[in-house]
Amino acid sequence: MKLSNKVIILTGASQGIGRAAAYKFVEAGSKVVLVARSADLLNEVVADLGERNAVAIPADIRQRDTSNLIVTTALDRFGHVDILVNNAGVGVYDMCEDVTAQDLQAVIETNLLGPIYLTQACIPAMRASGGGLVINVSSIAGKRGVPNMAPYSASKAALERLTESWRMELGPDNIRFSLLVLGTAQTNFKQNALGSRQQKPSPMKRMPPEQVAEFMVRIAEREPRDTYVRLLDRVFVFVSTRFPGLLDRVLGGYYIKSS
Numbered sequence: 395m396k397l398s399n400k401v402i403i404l405t406g407a408s409q410g411i412g413r414a415a416a417y418k419f420v421e422a423g424s425k426v427v428l429v430a431r432s433a434d435l436l437n438e439v440v441a442d443l444g445e446r447n448a449v450a451i452p453a454d455i456r457q458r459d460t461s462n463l464i465v466t467t468a469l470d471r472f473g474h475v476d477i478l479v480n481n482a483g484v485g486v487y488d489m490c491e492d493v494t495a496q497d498l499q500a501v502i503e504t505n506l507l508g509p510i511y512l513t514q515a516c517i518p519a520m521r522a523s524g525g526g527l528v529i530n531v532s533s534i535a536g537k538r539g540v541p542n543m544a545p546y547s548a549s550k551a552a553l554e555r556l557t558e559s560w561r562m563e564l565g566p567d568n569i570r571f572s573l574l575v576l577g578t579a580q581t582n583f584k585q586n587a588l589g590s591r592q593q594k595p596s597p598m599k600r601m602p603p604e605q606v607a608e609f610m611v612r613i614a615e616r617e618p619r620d621t622y623v624r625l626l627d628r629v630f631v632f633v634s635t636r637f638p639g640l641l642d643r644v645l646g647g648y649y650i651k652s653s
C-alpha cells in the first residue's frame with residue numbers, strides 16, 4: 395500500500411529494529427504509534443519525529459487491556475489504523491531443564507500473546523476503514539529449532555502458524571498478513587534476552603537495524619506473504635529442511651559442544 399498518511403502501530407519501538415523502523419516509516423510519509431515499556435526512549439523518538447507524526451504509548455504488550463488502549467489512542471490521535479507491526483520480542487537462552495517458568499511465561503506472552511491481543515484489538519478499526527495490514531516479525535529460529543533457544547523458537551513458530559490461519563480468516567475483511575523472517579541483526583536483542591546462558595555469537599553476519607527497517611517499509615508497501623530479509627536466511631532454512639540431521643550436528647556442535 396502507499397504509505398503516505400497511513401497510521402502504523404509499531405511495537406518494540408524504543409530500540410533496535412522497531413526504533414529504526416519508526417524513522418523509516420515517517421520518512422515514507424506515515425504516522426506512527428510507538429509502543430514499548432521504556433517511556434523515556436519512546437519520548438526521544440517522538441521528539442525527533444515531531445508530535446504531528448508520532449505518538450508514544452508506554453505499555454507492556456503482555457497485558458491484554460493495553461491493546462485496547464493502544465488502538466483507542468491511535469484512533470483518537472490519527473483517526474484510523476492502517477498497519478499493525480508486531481515487532482516487539484524477547485529471547486530466552488537456556489537449556490531444556492534450566493529454563494524457568496517465569497522466563498517461559500515472559501517469552502510466550504511477549505512473542506505470541508501480545509501479537510494476538512493487538513491483532514484482535516485492531517480488527518474492528520481495520521474493518522471499519524475497509525481493511526488493513528498486519529506485519530508479524532519472525533525469525534529463522536521460528537523455522538528451525540536452535541539449541542538454547544527452544545521456547546523462543548516455539549513462540550515464533552506459533553506466531554507463523556497464527557499468521558497463516560488469520561490470513562484465511564480475515565482475508566474476506568481485506569485484513570492482510572505479511573510475515574518478515576529475519577536471521578540476525580545488530581541490536582541489543584542478546585543483551586536484552588532472558589535466561590541464564592550466554593549464547594555464542596551467530597556465525598552469520600548481523601544486519602544493521604536500519605537495513606532491516608528499510609526492508610520492513612518495503613514489506614508494508616508491497617505486502618508479500620512470507621518473506622526473508624536475506625537470501626542467506628532463506629538458504630539456511632532450505633538446507634535445514636532438506637538435511638535436518640546435518641543441521642542438528644552443525645548447530646549442536648556450534649552452540650552446545652563448543653560452548
Ligand SMILES: NC(=O)c1ccc[n+]([C@@H]2O[C@H](COP(=O)([O-])OP(=O)(O)OC[C@H]3O[C@@H](n4cnc5c(N)ncnc54)[C@H](OP(=O)(O)O)[C@@H]3O)[C@@H](O)[C@H]2O)c1
Binds near residue numbers: 407483531534581586
Ligand atoms: N536481533 C536479531 O538478531 C533478531 C533476529 C531474528 C528476529 N528478531 C526479532 O526482531 C524483533 C525486534 O528485535 P530487536 O533485535 O530489535 O530486539 P531489541 O533491540 O531487544 O528490541 C526489542 C523491543 O521490544 C520491546 N519489548 C520487549 N518486551 C516488550 C513488552 N513486554 N511490551 C512492549 N514492548 C516490549 C523493547 O522495548 P522495552 O524494553 O522498552 O519494552 C524493544 O523496543 C523481535 O521480534 C525479535 O524476535 C531479531
